[in-house]
Amino acid sequence: MSAEWLYEAGIGEERAILVAHGQILSARIEWGDPVRPGLVAPARLVKRLHDAKRGIVRLEDGTDAFIDHLPRDATEGVTLTVRVVRAAIAEKGRTKLPVTRPAPGEAPAPAPTLREEIEATGATLRALPVTSTAMAVNGWDDLVEQALTGEIPFAGGSIIISPTPAMTLIDIDGTLPPLKLSLEAVPAIADALHRLDIGGSIGIDFPSLADKKDRQHVDKALADSLIDWTGERTAMNGFGFVHLVARLERPSLVARFARHRSAAAARILLRAAERVADPGALLLCAHPAVLDAIRPEWEAELARRTGRTVRRKPDAALSLIGGYAQAIPQ
Known part of the structure; x- marks a missing residue:
């Protein structure tokens, strides 16, 4: 059996694993951040750094990013078309800015989704319903x-x-x-x-x-x-x-989960909730920090996908990854 990507479009998350013979060879997760590799957008040069080839640009949504390979004639205040080549990297106490490069002549375009990015390589990709057990079976x-x-x-x-x-x-x-x-x-x-x-x-x-x-x-x-x-x-x-x-x-x-543990746990909980088979309303029981990390639009999407009422039960005694979802009477 040749390797293939298994893909799920989760709530607040895209996830994919490259599998062969029941083993995960590679894995990818995207959390829908708009400023990520592949984004092409206009940006204003707000500062040219001392080495002259690098600077800081500001995208239209207010996000600041580094820019490499600046043209010599680019002056502060000028608007450039840039391509994002590295996403922001969260670290303890700070976040490394995204990195961009000039993209003259390119049309503005959103970053590709994880599915689009994998399919663009020509790799085999199989999109799964979230209720599928294929990803779990493969580890x-x-x-x-x-x-x-x-x-x-x-x-x-x-x-x-x-x-x-x-x-x-x-x-x-x-x-x-x-x-x-x-x-x-x-x-x-x-x-x-x-x-x-x-x-x-x-x-x-x-x-x-x-x-x-x-x-x-x-x-x-x-x-x-x-x-x-x-x-x-x-x-x-x-x-x-x-x-x-x-x-x-x-x-x-590892870095994503370490720096955003509550957000990671929230997405894990939402995936588990989508897979609850018993009838009834959905109860999300988790540490308060995890429930706080669930955005209103995510909860609305969970209700839409499952056709259920969603309820919450905070429990500070649970660990961040100790949450669970279950069906309860309406």
Whole structure:
């Protein structure tokens, strides 16, 4: 069976997984942010930075963004047509602005939906009703748990993925001897880069290996596992650190869930609510922060899709991801 994308148009979220032989190879989530890669729009240059080739532009909706490759004759106040090449990236205490580039001659256009973006590559995509079990059968729930916790187990240990302002850090933990632990971790790391949509600057902290031959052994194993990954990689240094750099267009699943836990939990709850089969009104029981993250238009869409009355029950004793949906008498 060749690989195919399974796609769901959820409430407040598009989600897709690339699957083959019952395994998730890659995954994507979009939360409908209007300023994301592919958007072409007019923007006013509000500031030219010291290096002259970069600046800050303001889109018509008031969003500020960086711009690269400014033409020499662009002066502050001029309106340019720009294309968004990287989405905003939320970090602890701040948000990195979106990144744009001049797009002279291009017509303004909204960013493509996740479905449009995948279909534009020529890949096979199968759109599913939200009641389908296909994504769950192929491991969607495990993937969400890994994105929420950042932890992925493997034989003899686990990797811990932590988004930081500087880079995504991958730590390796386990009880195996250092060389064996490192080699066992390599396939889990390679899979995680694709499955959790991780790009940008990535640091891998392997156990320290004193013997240069052991470090070279791990380097080769990592290179072989990343054969279909596009980016640059350093050799392991004497402290076990490897640096990867790949194109960054959007936050990874781990970064998205870590920085917006209530919003992520709200979308998970809405997906569960759409799948309730028993008759009756829908009761959403969750931590107050999760219920607060459900926008009125999302709740209205849930009512429209299911044909049910939607009720809420806040419970501060529940964890953010401990919410549930159930049918109750009307």
